[in-house]
Amino acid sequence: MIFGRPHRHFRQTDSTNERAKELAEAGAPGGLVVTADEQSAGRGRQERTWFGRAGASLLYSALLRPYDGDPLLPLAVPIAVCEAAEAAAPVRCRVKWPNDVWIDERKVAGVLIEARPDRGWAVIGVGLNVAVPEDELPAELRDRATSLAPTEAEGGVPPGGAPTLNDVLRELNLALGRWVETSGEEVLGPYRARDALVGRRVSWDGGTGVAAGIDGLGHLIVEVAGGTPVVLGAGEVHLAVG
Numbered sequence: 244m245i246f247g248r249p250h251r252h253f254r255q256t257d258s259t260n261e262r263a264k265e266l267a268e269a270g271a272p273g274g275l276v277v278t279a280d281e282q283s284a285g286r287g288r289q290e291r292t293w294f295g296r297a298g299a300s301l302l303y304s305a306l307l308r309p310y311d312g313d314p315l316l317p318l319a320v321p322i323a324v325c326e327a328a329e330a331a332a333p334v335r336c337r338v339k340w341p342n343d344v345w346i347d348e349r350k351v352a353g354v355l356i357e358a359r360p361d362r363g364w365a366v367i368g369v370g371l372n373v374a375v376p377e378d379e380l381p382a383e384l385r386d387r388a389t390s391l392a393p394t395e396a397e398g399g400v401p402p403g404g405a406p407t408l409n410d411v412l413r414e415l416n417l418a419l420g421r422w423v424e425t426s427g428e429e430v431l432g433p434y435r436a437r438d439a440l441v442g443r444r445v446s447w448d449g450g451t452g453v454a455a456g457i458d459g460l461g462h463l464i465v466e467v468a469g470g471t472p473v474v475l476g477a478g479e480v481h482l483a484v485g
């Protein structure tokens with residue numbers, strides 16, 4: 244699958260996912276990518292807002308069509324984001340289940356997939372901090388978020404220069420194209436190799452335990468004291484890592 248053809252770029256919009264869903268319903272072809280400099284109502288998972296800074300954050304939505312409801316798509320996408328990030332900058336990424344992308348212990352990217360398998364499409368939304376200065380992050384994110392490349396002001400531009408938004412966009416289109424065509428064990432193996440949670444204490448509304456990896460459908464398995472393991476679905480829980 245080839246992403247980025249066509250490509251619609253907005254200087255400002257409410258949410259690139261909203262634009263892409265609208266275009267999907269209007270018959271846009273699979274491969275369409277929508278990007279924006281700024282979003283006035285960027286959305287994250289579980290009704291959260293998504294912060295982005297013009298020129299420093301990649302705000303990206305891709306239309307996958309056809310889409311029949313593959314349950315492993317939410318695992319394949321963050322692997323693609325990791326590969327794109329690693330191709331653009333000297334970093335190593337891992338995935339915090341279900342689909343946050345971390346560098347060390349900090350979130351560099353998030354994924355919001357909005358799918359209508361009944362209508363044959365999915366919109367894959369990715370927000371990726373490319374070079375957001377730490378002091379420009381909202382206070383509540385400052386110790387939990389990071390960027391792909393430290394900014395010049397932070398004194399850490401790597402040899403060869405910091406990646407541009409266009410570098411990252413190009414790598415993401417390529418990596419996503421590979422990963423949406425991957426299925427089953429070809430997704431589960433690489434996901435497990437990047438699993439940042441395995442062996443970590445986690446808590447959710449219903450309890451606490453130790454993450455023990457993912458099952459064949461991408462659910463999180465959690466060992467709980469004195470009981471049978473609990474299996475969590477991505478849509479159901481807000482997970483905290485202890």
Ligand code: BTN
Nearest residue numbers: 258260285286287288353368370
């Ligand atoms: C999350 O981690 O909660 C997911 C964040 C997804 C944010 C991206 S930014 C581009 C696209 N448009 C949106 O409104 N959301 C996604």
